[in-house]
Amino acid sequence: xxxxxxxxxxxxxxxxxxxxxxxxxxxxxxxxxxxxxxxxxxxxxxxxxxxxxxxxxxxxxxxxxxxxxxxxxxxxxxxxxxxxxxxxxxxxxxxxxxxxxxxxxxxxxxxxxxxxxxxxxxxxxxxxxxxxxxxxxxxxxxxxxxxxxxxx
Numbered sequence: 001x002x003x004x005x006x007x008x009x010x011x012x013x014x015x016x017x018x019x020x021x022x023x024x025x026x027x028x029x030x031x032x033x034x035x036x037x038x039x040x041x042x043x044x045x046x047x048x049x050x051x052x053x054x055x056x057x058x059x060x061x062x063x064x065x066x067x068x069x070x071x072x073x074x075x076x077x078x079x080x081x082x083x084x085x086x087x088x089x090x091x092x093x094x095x096x097x098x099x100x101x102x103x104x105x106x107x108x109x110x111x112x113x114x115x116x117x118x119x120x121x122x123x124x125x126x127x128x129x130x131x132x133x134x135x136x137x138x139x140x141x142x143x144x145x146x147x148x149x150x151x152x
Contacts, residue, residue, distance in 0.1 A: 008049035079115035
């Protein structure tokens with residue numbers, strides 16, 4: 001499977017929002033998506049996003065993130081959504097997007113990388129455990145401390 005990963009552009013926002021809605025549907029909460037393309041355009045300085053595109057330059061996956069400040073550790077990177085279209089799963093695209101997120105966290109000298117995974121999404125939990133995430137038992141936070149980010 002040929003694909004490339006690049007930073008998202010404003011022209012990608014409609015497809016990114018569709019990915020967000022697909023993810024919310026999967027997580028059984030489609031009604032909770034309040035974001036719009038207009039909001040994304042207005043707030044584009046508050047988030048970043050990597051996208052994977054296929055050989056036809058169609059978006060097939062995304063990793064949407066933002067920087068945060070956690071009082072116990074300081075500057076952190078929060079991965080808000082990692083999504084791969086179903087027909088493109090099991091090709092390593094999710095892992096490749098995670099790698100880009102880790103590279104960003106390292107280059108920005110983040111002290112923590114965090115994301116959440118809903119506790120019944122076993123496939124995602126298996127992937128996150130495989131890469132070494134610390135996962136708790138409720139709304140599961142996947143944490144990498146400063147040393148883990150550097151060592152990834």
